[in-house]
Amino acid sequence: MLEEREGTFMMPRSAQMALIIPGILLFVFLFAMMPVVLHFGPGDGGLQFSWGQGFQSLKAYIAGLGSGESFTYYSGKNLHHFWERIGIYFLTSFYYVTAAGILGSAIGIFIGIYFAISKAGWAKSVADFIGALPDFVIVLLLQFMIVLIAKETGVVLFEVATLSADDPAVVLPLLAMIIIPANYMLRNVSMQMKLTLTEDYISNAKAKGMGKLYIIFYHALPNVLPYVKGDLHKLMGIVMGNLFIVEYLFNNKGVSILIFAHAFVGGEYQYDIVVNGLLSFLILYGLGYGLVRLFLFALGKVFQR
Structure with a gap:
C-alpha cells in the first residue's frame, strides 16, 4: 500500500527495494553485455549493436546457475571456480x-x-x-x-x-x-x-x-x-x-x-x-x-x- 504524507503518496521502503534491487541486477547484466553487444561493422567501421548475442550470453549465464557452470572461468588454459578464488x-x-x-x-x-x-x-x-x-x-x-x-x-x-x-x-x-x-x-x-x-x-x-x-x-x-x-x-x-x-x-x-x-x-x-x-x-x-x-x-x- 502507498503511504499518504502531506497530500502526496509515499511508496513503502520495502516496495522501493523490491523495485530497486531487480533494476540494479538488470543494469549489471546489461552492462556486462556491452563488449558482446557493441562492435564495429565491416566496411565503414560503424558502431553496430548485436543484442541477440548479448541476450544469448545472459541466457547461458542463467542456465548455468543450477549446474554451477556460471561460476567457472578460464585463466589462460586453466579452468577455475569462482567461489574458490573470490575470497x-x-x-x-x-x-x-x-x-x-x-x-x-x-x-x-x-x-x-x-x-x-x-x-x-x-x-x-x-x-x-x-x-x-x-x-x-x-x-x-x-x-x-x-x-x-x-x-x-x-x-x-x-x-x-x-x-x-x-x-x-x-x-x-x-x-x-x-x-x-x-x-x-x-x-x-x-x-x-x-x-x-x-x-x-x-x-x-x-x-x-x-x-x-x-x-x-x-x-x-x-x-x-x-x-x-x-x-x-x-x-x-x-x-x-x-x-x-x-x-x-x-x-x-x-x-x-x-x-x-x-x-x-x-x-x-x-x-x-x-x-x-x-x-x-x-x-x-x-x-x-x-x-x-x-x-x-x-x-x-x-x-x-
Missing part, C-alpha cells in the same frame, strides 16, 4: 573500501571542522588543488614521489606496485584510496559547518557562556552529520570508482583485477566472470556503506548532548 580478491578490496570509507570520513570530518573555524588559507588551497586532480593522477604522483625519494636517498619508503604475493603494495594504495574521499568529505563538512555556526541556536549557546569546542562538537557537529549521511552514497560512489583505478595501477589482487585479467581470455569474452565480479562490487558497496553509516552513527552518539 582473497574480495578481502583485498573490502580492506581498501572499508579503510577508505571510515578513515576518509573521519579525516574529512575533523579537518573540515578545522577549516571551518580557522584561517588556514594555504591548507585550503592545497585541498582544493588535490580535489581538482583526477584520481589516476594522484596515484601516479604518489608513485613518482616514492621513486624520486628512493633515487635520491636509496630508501624505498613503500612499494609502488604489487609484483608478488610475498611483497604487496599496501600503504601507498591505502593513501591513494583515503585521499580522495577525505578531500570530498572535508570540503562538504567545512561548508556545512560554516553555515551551521551562523544559526541562532549557536548564538544562544555562545551567549550562555559555553566553550567554543563544546559548541562546535556538541551543538554544531550533530546538526552537520545528517548532511554527511545524506551524501554517503556519493562518497561511496567515489570510493568504488577510485578502487578500480587504485587496484589496476598498483596491481593489487582485488575484484577489479579479477575482472580486468579474466574478462578476455584467448580472444574470448567471459561474460560470467564479469557479471560475478560486478555483483561482488555491489556487495562491497553495500558492506562499505553499512560500515561507514555505523561509524557516523557511533560518532553522533559520542557527541550527542
Whole structure:
C-alpha cells in the first residue's frame, strides 16, 4: 500500500527495494553485455549493436546457475571456480573500501571542522588543488614521489606496485584510496559547518557562556552529520570508482583485477566472470556503506548532548 504524507503518496521502503534491487541486477547484466553487444561493422567501421548475442550470453549465464557452470572461468588454459578464488580478491578490496570509507570520513570530518573555524588559507588551497586532480593522477604522483625519494636517498619508503604475493603494495594504495574521499568529505563538512555556526541556536549557546569546542562538537557537529549521511552514497560512489583505478595501477589482487585479467581470455569474452565480479562490487558497496553509516552513527552518539 502507498503511504499518504502531506497530500502526496509515499511508496513503502520495502516496495522501493523490491523495485530497486531487480533494476540494479538488470543494469549489471546489461552492462556486462556491452563488449558482446557493441562492435564495429565491416566496411565503414560503424558502431553496430548485436543484442541477440548479448541476450544469448545472459541466457547461458542463467542456465548455468543450477549446474554451477556460471561460476567457472578460464585463466589462460586453466579452468577455475569462482567461489574458490573470490575470497582473497574480495578481502583485498573490502580492506581498501572499508579503510577508505571510515578513515576518509573521519579525516574529512575533523579537518573540515578545522577549516571551518580557522584561517588556514594555504591548507585550503592545497585541498582544493588535490580535489581538482583526477584520481589516476594522484596515484601516479604518489608513485613518482616514492621513486624520486628512493633515487635520491636509496630508501624505498613503500612499494609502488604489487609484483608478488610475498611483497604487496599496501600503504601507498591505502593513501591513494583515503585521499580522495577525505578531500570530498572535508570540503562538504567545512561548508556545512560554516553555515551551521551562523544559526541562532549557536548564538544562544555562545551567549550562555559555553566553550567554543563544546559548541562546535556538541551543538554544531550533530546538526552537520545528517548532511554527511545524506551524501554517503556519493562518497561511496567515489570510493568504488577510485578502487578500480587504485587496484589496476598498483596491481593489487582485488575484484577489479579479477575482472580486468579474466574478462578476455584467448580472444574470448567471459561474460560470467564479469557479471560475478560486478555483483561482488555491489556487495562491497553495500558492506562499505553499512560500515561507514555505523561509524557516523557511533560518532553522533559520542557527541550527542
